[in-house]
Amino acid sequence: AQSVTQLDSQVPVFEEAPVELRCNYSSSVSVYLFWYVQYPNQGLQLLLKYLSGSTLVKGINGFEAEFNKSQTSFHLRKPSVHISDTAEYFCAVSVQRKLIWGLGTSLAVNP
Amino acid sequence: DGGITQSPKYLFRKEGQNVTLSCEQNLNHDAMYWYRQDPGQGLRLIYYSQIVNDFQKGDIAEGYSVSREKKESFPLTVTSAQKNPTAFYLCASSIGTSGVGQPQHFGDGTRLSIL
Numbered sequence: 388a389q390s391v392t393q394l395d396s397q398v399p400v401f402e403e404a405p406v407e408l409r410c411n412y413s414s415s416v417s418v419y420l421f422w423y424v425q426y427p428n429q430g431l432q433l434l435l436k437y438l439s440g441s442t443l444v445k446g447i448n449g450f451e452a453e454f455n456k457s458q459t460s461f462h463l464r465k466p467s468v469h470i471s472d473t474a475e476y477f478c479a480v481s482v483q484r485k486l487i488w489g490l491g492t493s494l495a496v497n498p
Numbered sequence: 499d500g501g502i503t504q505s506p507k508y509l510f511r512k513e514g515q516n517v518t519l520s521c522e523q524n525l526n527h528d529a530m531y532w533y534r535q536d537p538g539q540g541l542r543l544i545y546y547s548q549i550v551n552d553f554q555k556g557d558i559a560e561g562y563s564v565s566r567e568k569k570e571s572f573p574l575t576v577t578s579a580q581k582n583p584t585a586f587y588l589c590a591s592s593i594g595t596s597g598v599g600q601p602q603h604f605g606d607g608t609r610l611s612i613l
Contacts, residue, residue, distance in 0.1 A: 421601055430605050431602075431604040433601045436601055477540065481598055482546060483548065485531075488527065488540045490538065
């Protein structure tokens with residue numbers, strides 16, 4: 388069965404520091420991968436997606452992610468975070484007609 | 499601007515009552531989804547619909563019902579059979595009927611609480 392594991396439930400970081408949010412998936416078929424962000428009491432917003440092609444994917448708000456097929460990972464990175472990046476981040480994999488979701492990583496950016 | 503509208507933003511229900519959450523989209527998307535979100539549990543799929551007049555159960559359909567009479571509308575009814583309905587409910591949509599590789603677009607959610 389397909390699954391998504393977000394390895395850290397909480398990540399505290401200081402403003403302007405780099406951050407990596409880790410995501411591993413398991414799938415026996417071709418995968419399509421997504422990262423979403425959720426601000427408090429709001430819906431989810433698509434940050435970036437990997438469908439095919441280059442394994443380094445750039446998204447909105449300065450985020451990027453790297454697809455690593457051999458390690459079945461899709462880690463999200465940002466070289467310098469802002470206070471406004473404080474939010475919940477979700478990794479998801481597309482399987483047939485649905486998305487399989489990780490449990491989320493809470494990013495807290497401190498001044 | 500195109501998007502997904504969920505209403506109301508906050509909803510209160512008395513014990514034993516059914517309540518319906520509204521979801522409307524003007525993105526001309528074929529597929530629509532309902533999720534339930536609880537703290538620490540991520541998103542769990544309740545129901546989804548790939549086309550008008552057709553829908554499938556997700557992972558936690560018990561105590562919920564849906565209809566898809568129009569392409570733009572996918573209301574969710576939380577019935578009295580749902581024993582723990584307090585949660586944040588999210589509606590989403592995506593292009594096309596296959597859903598493979600298509601990102602989902604989300605509304606701003608409805609927070610349901612029991613009085």
